[in-house]
Amino acid sequence: MVWPLSPEITGHIVSLLANPLTHINSKLGLAQYASVNRDWQARVEERSWATLRVKTGTPLNLDQFEKLTNDPRRQSYIRNIELIVELEPHDEAARAHLETESEHERSNQIFSEAIRSVLRIIVKWQANKPGTSLLGISLSIQAQYPSDLVASLNGRRQKKAAYAERTTDILSRRFEKNYLRLNAFET
Known part of the structure; x- marks a missing residue:
């Protein structure tokens, strides 16, 4: 499934998710969102790595x-x-x-x-x-x-x-x- 979001918007969403105050804090943290799709994986890995x-x-x-x-x-x-x-x-x-x-x-x-x-x-x-x-x-x-x-x-x-x-x-x-x-x- 491809989400029709620009890389900039996806990047902004990922930056919000990286802040523990804006999402449910778990042991997986931001890494759990890498499995949403390929676009998200690249953006999430860029931050989490x-x-x-x-x-x-x-x-x-x-x-x-x-x-x-x-x-x-x-x-x-x-x-x-x-x-x-x-x-x-x-x-x-x-x-x-x-x-x-x-x-x-x-x-x-x-x-x-x-x-x-x-x-x-x-x-x-x-x-x-x-x-x-x-x-x-x-x-x-x-x-x-x-x-x-x-x-x-x-x-x-x-x-x-x-x-x-x-x-x-x-x-x-x-x-x-x-x-x-x-x-x-x-x-």
């Missing part, structure tokens, strides 16, 4: 990211990639002590490999489109542990309990002496 949130885990698995971004049309929509590197989890006992040197080195390895892997995927995009450039894509990087307060839905409650109960959990101070380091890239 503009910013990608990529969360890695341990072990690192970026297969889905690579598969979904293999389409040159989708690649052309991407303007921002928010990379969230999930480091190895640590137990409650470990949260009572500063990070050890070996734990820190392992975190650096995971962090570096995640960044290298994402960059390898992005470089392949250019190979798919000879004569084009990937200018205009920003990459923001955040690292977190699964047990971090940032990653936790009940982080505020966890922090409050740690202070109230005087637990041995030193919370985010566990890492205050160490900064993640991007290991050298091998060419």
